[in-house]
Amino acid sequence: MNRRSFLARSGLGMLATAGTCLAFQGDNKGDNQNWGNRVKEIPDGSASKGMITARCDEAIKKGLAYLNSKRDRDGSYGMGPYRGNVAIAALAGMAFMCGGNQPNRGLYGKAVLDTVKYVLSRTTVGGRFNGFINNQRVGQHGPMYGHGFATLFLAEVSGMVQHPDLRKELRTKLHAAVQLIREAQKRSRDRAWRYNPDSSDADLSVTICQIMALRSAKNAGIDVPKSAVDQCTNYVKACQDRMEGWFRYTKQGGGGGGQQAFARTAAGVCALNAAGIYLEQSDEVRLGLDFLKHNKPGPGLGRAADMHYFYGHYYAVQAMWTAGGQYWSDWFPMIRDELIARQNADGSWQDAICNHYGTAMACIILQVPNNYLPILQK
Numbered sequence: 001m002n003r004r005s006f007l008a009r010s011g012l013g014m015l016a017t018a019g020t021c022l023a024f025q026g027d028n029k030g031d032n033q034n035w036g037n038r039v040k041e042i043p044d045g046s047a048s049k050g051m052i053t054a055r056c057d058e059a060i061k062k063g064l065a066y067l068n069s070k071r072d073r074d075g076s077y078g079m080g081p082y083r084g085n086v087a088i089a090a091l092a093g094m095a096f097m098c099g100g101n102q103p104n105r106g107l108y109g110k111a112v113l114d115t116v117k118y119v120l121s122r123t124t125v126g127g128r129f130n131g132f133i134n135n136q137r138v139g140q141h142g143p144m145y146g147h148g149f150a151t152l153f154l155a156e157v158s159g160m161v162q163h164p165d166l167r168k169e170l171r172t173k174l175h176a177a178v179q180l181i182r183e184a185q186k187r188s189r190d191r192a193w194r195y196n197p198d199s200s201d202a203d204l205s206v207t208i209c210q211i212m213a214l215r216s217a218k219n220a221g222i223d224v225p226k227s228a229v230d231q232c233t234n235y236v237k238a239c240q241d242r243m244e245g246w247f248r249y250t251k252q253g254g255g256g257g258g259q260q261a262f263a264r265t266a267a268g269v270c271a272l273n274a275a276g277i278y279l280e281q282s283d284e285v286r287l288g289l290d291f292l293k294h295n296k297p298g299p300g301l302g303r304a305a306d307m308h309y310f311y312g313h314y315y316a317v318q319a320m321w322t323a324g325g326q327y328w329s330d331w332f333p334m335i336r337d338e339l340i341a342r343q344n345a346d347g348s349w350q351d352a353i354c355n356h357y358g359t360a361m362a363c364i365i366l367q368v369p370n371n372y373l374p375i376l377q378k
Contacts, residue, residue, distance in 0.1 A: 048328075048332070048368075048369030048371065051332055051333065051336070051369040052336075052366070052367070052369050052370070053336075055340055056336055056340060056366055059339070059340045059343050059366060060099065060363055060366050060367060062343065062346075062347030063095075063343070063347050063348070063349070063359050063362060063363040063366075064095065064096060064099060064108060064363055065347055066346055066347035066348045066359055067092050067095060067096070067111070067356065067359055067360060067363070068096075068108055068111050070356055071092075071111055071114060071115075072084070074114075074118055074121070075089070075111075075114030075115050075116075075117050075118030076088075076089045076115075076118045076135075077089050077092045077356040077360070078138075078354055078356055078357070079354035079355065079356055080354060081138070082138065082353055082354045082356075082357065083138070084135045084137060084138050085135065085138050085146060085357075086118075086119060086122050086133050086134060086135050086146040086147070086149070086150040087145055087146040087148075087149040087150065087357075088353075088354070088356055088357050088360065089115050089118055089119060089150070089153075090115070090119060090146075090149040090150045090152065090153035091149060091153075091357065091360035091361060091364065092111075092115060092356065092360045093111070093112055093115035093116070093119075093153050093157065094152075094153055094156060094360070094364055094373060095359075095360040095361075095363035095364050095367070096108040096111050096112050096115075097112060097156065097157065097372060097373055098363065098364050098367035098368070098370055098372055098373050099363075099367055099370065099372070100370065100372050102157075102160040103116055103157065103160055103161050103162065103166075104162065105160075112157065115153070116154070116157055116161065116166070116170065117166070119133060119150050119153060119154060120154075120166075120169055120170060120173055122134060122135050122150070123173045123176070123177065125173075125176075129180060129197050129198075130176050130179075130180065131173065131175075131176025131177045131178075131179055131180040132147060132177075132180050132197055133146065133147045133150040133151060133154075133173075133177055134146055134147060141195070142194075142195035142196070142206060143195065143196065144184065144193055144194065144195055144196060144197065144199070144206050144209070144210070145195075145205075145206060145209055147177065147180070147181070147197075147209075147213075148181070148193075148206065148208075148209025148210045148212065148213045149209055149213075150177070151174070151177040151178065151181065151210075151213035151216075151217065152209070152212050152213040152216050152375070154170060154173065154174045154177065155174060155178075155213060155216035155217040155219070155220045155222070155375075156216055156220075156373060156374050156375060157170075158170055158171065158174055158220045159220065159374075174217065174220070174222065175222060177213075178213070178214065178217045178222050178224070180197055181193070181210050181213060181214060182224075182225075182228055183197070184197045184198070184199070184210075185210070185228060185231065185232070187199065187200060188200060188201065188202045189201065189202075190202040190235050190251065191231035191232070191234070191235060192206075192207040192210075192231070192232055192235035192236075193206045193207045193209075193210045194206055201250070202235060202250065202251075203249055203250045203254075204236065204239045204247055204248070204249055204250065204264055204267055204268055204271070205249065205263075205264070205267060207232060207235060207236065207271060208236075208267040208268070208270055208271045208274075208315065210232075211229075211232050211236075211271050211274045211275060212270065212271075212274050212375070214228065214229070214232075214274075215274040215275070215375065216374065216375045219374060219375065220374075229275050229276070232271070232275060233271075233272065233275045233277065235251060236268055236271045236272055236275075237272075237284055238251035239251050239264075239268060240268060240284055240287070240288070241257065242284075242287070244257050244287075244291060245265065245287030245288050245290055245291035246258075246261035246264065246265045246288070246291050246295075247261065247264045247265045247267070247268035247288065248264065249264060257291075257295075258295060259295050259296075259297040261291070261295065262292065262295050262296065262297050262308075262312045262316070263308035263311050263312030263315070265288050265291050265292055265295075266288075266292060266312050266313070266314075266315035266316035266319055267311075267312075267315045268284075268288055269285055269288040269289060269292070269315070269319040270315045270318050270319050270322075272284060272285050272288075273285070273318070273319065273322045278322065278323075279322075279323045279327075285323075288319070289319060289320070289323055289327055292316055292319065292320075293327070293330075293331075296316075296334075297309065297312070309351070310349070310351055310357070310358050310361035310362065310365075311361070313335055313339075313361070313365055314361050314364060314365060316331070316335070317331065317332065317335060317365045317368050318368070318376065320332065321368050321376060332368070332369065335365060336366060339362050339365060339366060342362075343362070347359070349361070349362040
C-alpha cells in the first residue's frame with residue numbers, strides 16, 4: 001500500500017494534501033517569520049527516499065513478523081512481569097501502523113484490530129478515574145506511562161476504524177482518556193504529569209507521553225485548550241539546562257548531562273515539538289538537538305545507558321525527523337544501521353523490559369521514513 005492510499009483509507013487525505021501536520025492552538029504561522037522556510041525544509045516521503053534500504057526493509061519485515069507471532073490471544077503483548085502491559089500493546093499496534101497496516105486492512109490488519117480491542121478493554125468506565133487505560137493485573141511503576149502511550153495509539157488509529165459500534169466505542173473512550181489527562185494535569189502543582197492520575201508532582205518522562213497523546217488527540221479533532229499546552233511547555237522548558245541543552249528528570253533536578261541525559265533530552269525536544277514549538281523559533285529546541293548530536297549513546301555502554309536505549313532513540317528519531325534538513329539526513333542512516341546490526345536472528349530486538357517492547361520500538365524507528373503514522377506526517 002502506498003502512502004496516498006493509506007491516508008485516503010484512514011480519512012487523512014486532507015492532511016496529505018495540506019502537506020503539514022494539524023496544529024495546536026498557538027501553532028500560528030504569524031508567530032514565526034521563518035515558517036515559510038520550515039514548510040520547505042521539513043521532511044516528507046520524498047525527502048526520505050532511499051533511506052529504507054533493502055537490508056532495512058528486511059529487518060522491518062522480520063521484526064513485524066516476530067511481533068505478530070507473539071501476540072497474545074486477547075490482543076496484548078509483553079513478556080514476564082510486562083505481559084499485558086498497555087504501553088507495549090500500543091507500541092506494537094503503532095509499529096504495524098507504521099508499515100501501512102490499519103484495523104483489518106493490510107498484512108497485519110488483524111493485529112492492529114486486536115490491539116484496538118485490547119486497549120479499549122483496559123479502559124476504565126465510570127468512577128473517579130473514568131477513561132484511565134491500565135491493566136491492573138500488571139505490576140508496573142507509573143501506570144500513567146501506559147495511559148499516555150495507549151491514548152496516543154487510540155488517537156492515531158481513530159480515523160481508521162470501520163465498524164460503526166467499535167468506532168463509537170473508541171471515540172467515547174478516547175475522549176474520556178484525554179479528559180483524564182487534563183484532570184491529572186490540574187492536580188499537579190507543576191501543571192504537568194507524574195506516575196499516577198492523582199499525583200501532585202511531575203516529571204519529564206511521564207509528561208512527554210501525555211503531551212504526545214494530547215497532540216495526537218488534537219489532530220484527531222478533540223479539543224485541547226491552549227492553556228493546557230502552555231502549562232506543559234512551561235514545565236518542559238524549566239527542566240532544561242540552558243547552558244548545555246540537556247534536560248533534567250524534573251524541574252527541581254535529577255540526572256546530569258552527558259550520555260546519561262540523552263533519553264531525557266530527546267523526550268524534552270519532542271515535548272516542545274508536540275506543543276507546536278519548532279527549531280526555527282526556539283533556542284531550547286536548537287540546544288537540545290545539538291546536545292543529542294554530540295551525546296548519542298551506542299549499544300554496550302552498560303546497563304544505565306542501555307536501560308533507556310530504545311526509549312531515547314524512539315524520541316530522538318522523531319526530534320530529528322521534525323527538525324529536518326541535515327539533522328535528519330545525518331541521523332537516520334546512523335541509527336538505522338545500528339539497529340539492523342543489533343537485531344536477533346528471530347527478528348526481535350533485546351531490551352531489559354522485554355523483547356516485545358524493544359522490537360516494537362525498533363520497528364517504529366526504522367519505519368519513520370514511511371511517513372504513515374499520522375502524528376509524524378508532514
